[in-house]
Amino acid sequence: MQHALQINGLTKIFRSGGVETHALRGIDLDIPRGSLTMLVGPSGCGKTTLLSVIAGILNHDSGSIRVLDEDLDKMDEAGRTLFRRRRIGFVFQSFNLIPALSAAENVSVPAILNGMEHKLAIQHAEELLERVGLAEQRGKSPRDMSGGQQQRVAIARALIHQPDLIVCDEPTSALDHKTGEQVMTILREQALRDGRSLIIVTHDARILHHADITATLSDGRVESISTGTRLGHSPQL
Amino acid sequence: MNSYALKMLFADRIRFLGLVLGIGFAALIITQQMAIFLGLLSFAHGAVDDAPTAKVWVMDPAQESIDISGVRAMNDTALDRVRGVQGVAWAVEHLRTPLECNLGGGLRRACLLIGIDDQSWTGLPPVVEGRVEDLRQDGAVFLDVTGAAKFARAGRDLKIGDSFEINDHRAVVAGFVKSKKAIFFGSYVYTTAARAKSWAPSVRRSLSYILVEPKPGADIPELCARIEKNTGLKAETREDFAVECSNFFIFNTGIAINFGTAVVLGFIVGTAIAGMLFLQFTQDNLKYFGALKAMGASRLTLVKMVMIQAATVGSLGYGLGIGAASIFGLIGVKASRGDLGFLMPPWLLLASASAIFLIVTIAAALSLRSVLKLEAAVVFRN
Incomplete structure (x- = not known):
């Protein structure tokens, strides 16, 4: 079986002013490819730290981690940068769309970073914006768009370079329920195509029914893993 | 990504204008003060230049300059x-x-x-x-x-x-x-x-x-x-005597230190304005640079983005400053009927460009430091 994620005994300690904070205390987690996984748990349980390590933007202290069957431990900084650029798509809580650029230009960024010619990247971006229902908004600045529209642009941006894994940090927390549901539907429909995997950190219990796998974290450890949607047995958030 | 870097720069119109004007002001002060200084220096040997056919000047050995040091007759x-x-x-x-x-x-x-x-x-x-x-x-x-x-x-x-x-x-x-x-x-x-x-x-x-x-x-x-x-007696080529007249003027008056102070001040003010505004601009865009870093933008890509932004404001500011200095010179010389010393040789333009390049490099270095030190993980901290 191909894995999106294989984590064994992963730890991460933050040190500041002589104080050590154990953010991850031995995470074990296996996730198959093509699944939508949600990382849930109370604030400070280590969800975002774990997502950062998975995405290759934060180094862990011990344990091992393989993402998309590649060993992150064996990659240097440049290798991890290249890995992120080619194989990972990002959706951020606050969208992080560049207001100076149009929606299409924002979407084109990962493609251009991967060496695609600007004109072609814009063309692809416009196609993706059409897929997320924003064809008419392609020339608009993100500052002139609603939160839901901005998150759809961010989803299109995460998809344009056809990554194998998309990591999302609280993608619906800044949106109302209806819009959040629309965004999750689009994420499911568009992002999970072609065997792509999706890992979402969320506090939003209303979207948990979209998950194939739900990993509940507590105090830097995986407390429980559930498969499929189990209404009435929602993990503690 | 270069065109996107420029769009980011131009989008913040007030800061962009502030940067261009700040650098332009520095270029104006540096160039204008240097041009006046050179103009005054040329005055110091104006009388020597009035006799272009005289290839050698002979004088009393104690003679140090023409006119302004007095005449020690032979x-x-x-x-x-x-x-x-x-x-x-x-x-x-x-x-x-x-x-x-x-x-x-x-x-x-x-x-x-x-x-x-x-x-x-x-x-x-x-x-x-x-x-x-x-x-x-x-x-x-x-x-x-x-x-x-x-x-x-x-x-x-x-x-x-x-x-x-x-x-x-x-x-x-x-x-x-x-x-x-x-x-x-x-x-x-x-x-x-x-x-x-x-x-x-x-x-x-x-x-x-x-x-x-x-x-x-x-x-x-x-x-x-x-x-x-x-x-x-003392005998000098016309060129050497002209240089000696300039040197006498420089070393026997406070002119060099006065103009030098203005030039240094222009440089410091320019660096401070450009550095501060450019750093502010970068800080405002730090989360976007963080997002780009997370999405796999290499250090080189980020450096190029910041450098092209810095180079653009530097070039525009330099052009503005040089243009303003030239207009000042043209109007000033005409209005003063030649009393205003103003000389802008090509090497002065190059020297001003070097000063502006240094200002922009310092400003860009300050900004780059924060961009390169930025942890990509910051994008997940809201």
């Missing part, structure tokens, strides 16, 4: 001794005596009476009105147009045929010349060397300078050395 026999040096084709006397012009009606103004050889006319600036030969007529003088304008502003607008007094001698205006601007504050009055001698107060030594033409093919620095050895 014995009249010096002319013959110089003429006798091997390699000298011809040598002529050149007198410079500070006097006072009585323009009539109680109006008196300082002038420098310049006596020139009445055969070769060496040392006479280009004639703009009148005929050179008329200088041989009784009491004839040529006025420098700038000096004549000073007389006119004082209330005596002299025309050809008008007369005034120099040291109780009647001087008749026979023409006008266009002298190079010089440090000397008075007006230049040109006449023949013989007449200049007779008008000047009687002194034991009256020969200010000897202007020498070397024989064809003669090595001029060697000739200077030979003149010095044979006569005990």
